[in-house]
Amino acid sequence: xxxxxxxxxxxxxxxxxxxxxxxxxxxxxxxxxxxxxxxxxxxxxxxxxxxxxxxxxxxxxxxxxxxxxxxxxxxxxxxxxxxxxxxxxxxxxxxxxxxxxxxxxxxxxxxxxxxxxxxxxxxxxxxxxxxxxxxxxxxxxxxxxxxxxxxxxxxxxxxxxxxxxxxxxxxxxxxxxxxxxxxxxxxxxxxxxxxxxxxxxxxxxxxxxxxxxxxxxxxxxxxxxxxxxxxxxxxxxxxxxxxxxxxx
Amino acid sequence: xxxxxxxxxxxxxxxxxxxxxxxxxxxxxxxxxxxxxxxxxxxxxxxxxxxxxxxxxxxxxxxxxxxxxxxxxxxxxxxxxxxxxxxxxxxxxxxxxxxxxxxxxxxxxxxxxxxxxxxxxxxxxxxxxxxxxxxxxxxxxxxxxxxxxxxxxxxxxxxxxxxxxxxxxxxxxxxxxxxxxxxxxxxxxxxxxxxxxxxxxxxxxxxxxxxxxxxxxxxxxxxxxxxxxxxxxxxxxxxxxxxxxxxx
Amino acid sequence: xxxxxxxxxxxxxxxxxxxxxxxxxxxxxxxxxxxxxxxxxxxxxxxxxxxxxxxxxxxxxxxxxxxxxxxxxxxxxxxxxxxxxxxxxxxxxxxxxxxxxxxxxxxxxxxxxxxxxxxxxxxxxxxxxxxxxxxxxxxxxxxxxxxxxxxxxxxxxxxxxxxxxxxxxxxxxxxxxxxxxxxxxxxxxxxxxxxxxxxxxxxxxxxxxxxxxxxxxxxxxxxxxxxxxxxxxxxxxxxxxxxxxxxx
Amino acid sequence: xxxxxxxxxxxxxxxxxxxxxxxxxxxxxxxxxxxxxxxxxxxxxxxxxxxxxxxxxxxxxxxxxxxxxxxxxxxxxxxxxxxxxxxxxxxxxxxxxxxxxxxxxxxxxxxxxxxxxxxxxxxxxxxxxxxxxxxxxxxxxxxxxxxxxxxxxxxxxxxxxxxxxxxxxxxxxxxxxxxxxxxxxxxxxxxxxxxxxxxxxxxxxxxxxxxxxxxxxxxxxxxxxxxxxxxxxxxxxxxxxxxxxxxx
Numbered sequence: 008x009x010x011x012x013x014x015x016x017x018x019x020x021x022x023x024x025x026x027x028x029x030x031x032x033x034x035x036x037x038x039x040x041x042x043x044x045x046x047x048x049x050x051x052x053x054x055x056x057x058x059x060x061x062x063x064x065x066x067x068x069x070x071x072x073x074x075x076x077x078x079x080x081x082x083x084x085x086x087x088x089x090x091x092x093x094x095x096x097x098x099x100x101x102x103x104x105x106x107x108x109x110x111x112x113x114x115x116x117x118x119x120x121x122x123x124x125x126x127x128x129x130x131x132x133x134x135x136x137x138x139x140x141x142x143x144x145x146x147x148x149x150x151x152x153x154x155x156x157x158x159x160x161x162x163x164x165x166x167x168x169x170x171x172x173x174x175x176x177x178x179x180x181x182x183x184x185x186x187x188x189x190x191x192x193x194x195x196x197x198x199x200x201x202x203x204x205x206x207x208x209x210x211x212x213x214x215x216x217x218x219x220x221x222x223x224x225x226x227x228x229x230x231x232x233x234x235x236x237x238x239x240x241x242x243x244x245x246x247x248x249x250x251x252x253x254x255x
Numbered sequence: 256x257x258x259x260x261x262x263x264x265x266x267x268x269x270x271x272x273x274x275x276x277x278x279x280x281x282x283x284x285x286x287x288x289x290x291x292x293x294x295x296x297x298x299x300x301x302x303x304x305x306x307x308x309x310x311x312x313x314x315x316x317x318x319x320x321x322x323x324x325x326x327x328x329x330x331x332x333x334x335x336x337x338x339x340x341x342x343x344x345x346x347x348x349x350x351x352x353x354x355x356x357x358x359x360x361x362x363x364x365x366x367x368x369x370x371x372x373x374x375x376x377x378x379x380x381x382x383x384x385x386x387x388x389x390x391x392x393x394x395x396x397x398x399x400x401x402x403x404x405x406x407x408x409x410x411x412x413x414x415x416x417x418x419x420x421x422x423x424x425x426x427x428x429x430x431x432x433x434x435x436x437x438x439x440x441x442x443x444x445x446x447x448x449x450x451x452x453x454x455x456x457x458x459x460x461x462x463x464x465x466x467x468x469x470x471x472x473x474x475x476x477x478x479x480x481x482x483x484x485x486x487x488x489x490x491x492x493x494x495x496x497x498x499x500x501x502x503x
Numbered sequence: 504x505x506x507x508x509x510x511x512x513x514x515x516x517x518x519x520x521x522x523x524x525x526x527x528x529x530x531x532x533x534x535x536x537x538x539x540x541x542x543x544x545x546x547x548x549x550x551x552x553x554x555x556x557x558x559x560x561x562x563x564x565x566x567x568x569x570x571x572x573x574x575x576x577x578x579x580x581x582x583x584x585x586x587x588x589x590x591x592x593x594x595x596x597x598x599x600x601x602x603x604x605x606x607x608x609x610x611x612x613x614x615x616x617x618x619x620x621x622x623x624x625x626x627x628x629x630x631x632x633x634x635x636x637x638x639x640x641x642x643x644x645x646x647x648x649x650x651x652x653x654x655x656x657x658x659x660x661x662x663x664x665x666x667x668x669x670x671x672x673x674x675x676x677x678x679x680x681x682x683x684x685x686x687x688x689x690x691x692x693x694x695x696x697x698x699x700x701x702x703x704x705x706x707x708x709x710x711x712x713x714x715x716x717x718x719x720x721x722x723x724x725x726x727x728x729x730x731x732x733x734x735x736x737x738x739x740x741x742x743x744x745x746x747x748x749x750x751x
Numbered sequence: 752x753x754x755x756x757x758x759x760x761x762x763x764x765x766x767x768x769x770x771x772x773x774x775x776x777x778x779x780x781x782x783x784x785x786x787x788x789x790x791x792x793x794x795x796x797x798x799x800x801x802x803x804x805x806x807x808x809x810x811x812x813x814x815x816x817x818x819x820x821x822x823x824x825x826x827x828x829x830x831x832x833x834x835x836x837x838x839x840x841x842x843x844x845x846x847x848x849x850x851x852x853x854x855x856x857x858x859x860x861x862x863x864x865x866x867x868x869x870x871x872x873x874x875x876x877x878x879x880x881x882x883x884x885x886x887x888x889x890x891x892x893x894x895x896x897x898x899x900x901x902x903x904x905x906x907x908x909x910x911x912x913x914x915x916x917x918x919x920x921x922x923x924x925x926x927x928x929x930x931x932x933x934x935x936x937x938x939x940x941x942x943x944x945x946x947x948x949x950x951x952x953x954x955x956x957x958x959x960x961x962x963x964x965x966x967x968x969x970x971x972x973x974x975x976x977x978x979x980x981x982x983x984x985x986x987x988x989x990x991x992x993x994x995x996x997x998x999x
Binding site: 012013014015016017018019022023024026031032033035036037039040041042043044045048049059060063064066067068070071072073074078091092093094096097098100101102103104108158159161162163166215216218219220222223224226227228230231232233234235237239241244245248 | 260261262263264265266267270271272274279280281283284285287288289290291292293296297307308311312314315316318319320321322326339340341342344345346348349350351352356406407409410411414463464466467468470471472474475476478479480481482483485487489492493496
Binding site: 508509510511512513514515518519520522527528529531532533535536537538539540541544545555556559560562563564566567568569570574587588589590592593594596597598599600604654655657658659662711712714715716718719720722723724726727728729730731733735737740741744 | 756757758759760761762763766767768770775776777779780781783784785786787788789792793803804807808810811812814815816817818822835836837838840841842844845846847848852902903905906907910959960962963964966967968970971972974975976977978979981983985988989992
């Protein structure tokens with residue numbers, strides 16, 4: 008038996024390069040934006056215009072969050088290994104795990120694995136009760152700074168409505184947030200990761216790859232942070248502050 | 256003395272998030288594509304339309320190259336650590352160093368550090384002579400598969416001409432390629448990394464960050480490869496082939 | 504309130520460096536071996552002689568497994584980024600996750616979370632029944648090559664007996680293996696990861712850090728593979744085999 | 752043509768595992784310490800007793816430096832991705848580059864590439880003059896905290912003398928330090944990385960792999976830092992301090 012191992016993502020001949028079946032030079036370079044190309048890579052087809060607006064919006068939301076554990080780790084790594092920009096970006100990406108990128112994944116999974124049909128309020132109630140019984144945090148709700156409403160969620164849900172992606176998953180996470188607020192007695196608005204998880208679900212993106220949207224977006228932000236670290240170094244100061252006496 | 260450490264890239268208040276001085280929810284989400292947002296992150300301003308076309312084209316060229324050392328490393332890592340998609344992507348990025356992403360950087364550096372003015376043919380000749388004397392490979396020239404012309408270069412240089420980025424750096428690398436072909440007695444066309452290094456130079460991007468364009472683009476491709484590995488695993492077969500007898 | 508953030512692992516003054524409270528130059532360098540120093544780092548005290556023999560044996564077992572997904576990923580990364588040996592080692596370590604290093608952790612967790620007391624045969628029976636009901640693989644049992652007995656397990660269990668670490672955890676995993684063999688109708692011997700998980704439990708090492716023993720040991724092996732890749736490169740051949748037609 | 756790709760480091764059959772030609776279970780587990788096993792991996796033979804003392808001493812010196820950019824990056828990564836201990840360790844290793852582990856490599860390279868023979872004082876003088884002319888820092892000299900003498904160097908050089916490794920490389924770096932102090936007009940003692948680079952050179956270790964000794968040693972320290980972060984989390988505090996107002 009003979010088998011040629013090959014990726015369906017890309018292949019090349021002496022004269023042509025194909026990505027997802029499209030001729031890279033004839034059909035893609037100069038014609039398709041980076042965000043649409045990312046959609047093509049993941050979904051095996053180019054996006055329709057509303058999909059393009061929505062997918063780019065999800066990714067744009069995730070690129071840049073200022074100084075975070077992820078960007079600080081990248082800066083500290085660049086400080087120690089200035090020969091390898093790619094290693095500093097990789098170090099930053101390594102922190103996009105269960106606590107950060109993972110909350111999108113967990114929110115999308117919660118929605119995609121929810122029982123279909125039935126009274127959606129009851130489904131939401133059961134989901135909240137389940138997390139409470141397991142003493143687990145409900146993914147995609149609440150934010151340490153944006154207490155009453157996450158401005159990104161408001162914007163993303165408005166865009167979803169405009170572009171035809173405000174369907175059952177968006178509805179369900181809103182019901183979960185309402186129920187959670189009632190049960191826990193405090194504001195627990197849908198945060199940006201919950202909104203992204205819900206809208207990605209509307210777009211047919213499997214929860215298994217939603218963390219990847221955060222990873223690809225954040226790689227852009229991390230490159231920018233390494234560039235800023237080259238021009239305006241902060242790593243030594245961050246290191247020094249970690250050890251000094253601090254008034255709290 | 257009091258100083259607040261802060262990145263100029265992003266900051267947030269209770270109600271607003273700013274990226275490079277723009278209100279993220281009001282001005283960017285839903286209005287700016289991922290590629291243009293990457294330009295904003297790196298260049299501290301949104302791109303003009305020709306800049307948008309050109310920057311997205313450079314990045315799109317770098318996303319996907321099929322099964323390469325970088326994507327194979329990501330697949331093998333996912334095989335061992337399926338709990339952490341971000342680690343598989345990071346492992347793939349770690350190989351985007353001097354040999355791969357680095358050739359863009361080296362080509363851009365060669366062009367940006369070339370002497371200004373004078374007869375450009377003489378400048379090209381001196382550069383080729385310098386690499387030859389140091390027994391170093393001239394970055395951005397030649398390709399193992401695309402012997403006579405890299406189709407991506409042809410396309411990128413045409414786009415550069417259409418969008419106003421076919422200036423002195425593009426001219427210089429073409430002169431270097433001509434001179435190198437004459438000196439070494441074989442075709443040494445400008446390859447995609449040389450074209451990207453030259454055009455990035457035309458766009459005012461420092462050579463120090465050009466490797467980062469490859470890194471951010473390839474992060475997208477690596478997420479897609481991890482998704483494919485989830486659905487159509489190849490890692491065990493790659494491992495097995497590494498050890499078996501092979502007819503060559 | 505004032506607090507000095509500091510690690511209890513190490514600190515330095517102008518004249519002295521302390522590790523876990525020991526003066527590095529006076530008490531450790533030249534007096535303590537690398538393996539014993541690792542024990543000190545993890546356990547906050549130097550090992551007694553039997554602990555030293557046992558801990559070094561566990562780590563030694565995990566250093567080198569030849570060409571594996573982890574070492575192949577390191578070689579491919581070094582091929583792309585020869586400027587950063589540390590990145591190649593890191594890429595290899597990233598694959599020491601749930602499937603590889605993780606099986607030690609899972610075996611140790613299974614043993615450390617098992618109910619205390621009672622008839623140990625019944626405890627083993629219940630554990631096997633639990634994994635079977637959840638359709639999960641029992642960690643630490645079976646091996647694709649070493650079908651009937653893993654030679655490392657035989658050796659490690661003999662050493663454990665000689666050094667006073669053949670206690671209830673070793674007994675329990677042996678009972679689990681016997682029960683599993685009966686239930687599944689095939690040989691399922693305790694493999695090296697199961698033996699290490701059991702012996703680490705005997706030594707008082709929390710299951711949460713057992714994966715770390717594999718990580719520290721494998722870092723040594725990965726450095727050696729990068730050295731071999733420098734001297735006898737295989738990465739290009741591994742890449743090439745991944746793409747070619749293969750007879751199977 | 753037929754070729755079997757295989758590493759000379761390790762291979763296994765159904766009954767036996769070999770590392771560098773030694774039967775792992777019969778000859779190594781329980782008989783060889785982790786540090787000696789690392790020597791075997793790198794040098795293709797087990798160490799003689801003085802080699803064992805010296806090699807373990809070099810590695811022990813490099814394991815633990817308290818809170819550094821590398822260990823902080825690992826802690827921040829663990830904070831974001833608690834599912835993958837190996838990724839936190841890898842993130843920490845990524846910073847062991849040109850600035851940290853690299854100084855050992857650069858010192859060893861300087862010594863191993865120095866001209867043989869002649870008046871060693873003149874060789875040292877020429878080396879110092881060369882670095883000065885290129886405006887480069889001489890690797891292996893000086894330390895921000897240990898101004899007049901690095902206590903680790905004193906100890907390592909004493910051990911080297913006791914064990915027969917105080918030869919021409921140790922002599923040369925001491926001459927370089929004397930000459931540099933005279934030329935720059937300030938104390939520039941051989942620091943720990945310089946001492947390690949010199950002694951590794953005495954032991955026949957190629958400068959190309961000396962950075963790897965730091966990498967393997969630091970992997971141990973990073974596992975211990977992740978363990979401490981599990982038990983006594985500091986990452987959130989480090990993040991918070993990075994952003995707050997600080998009195999300096």
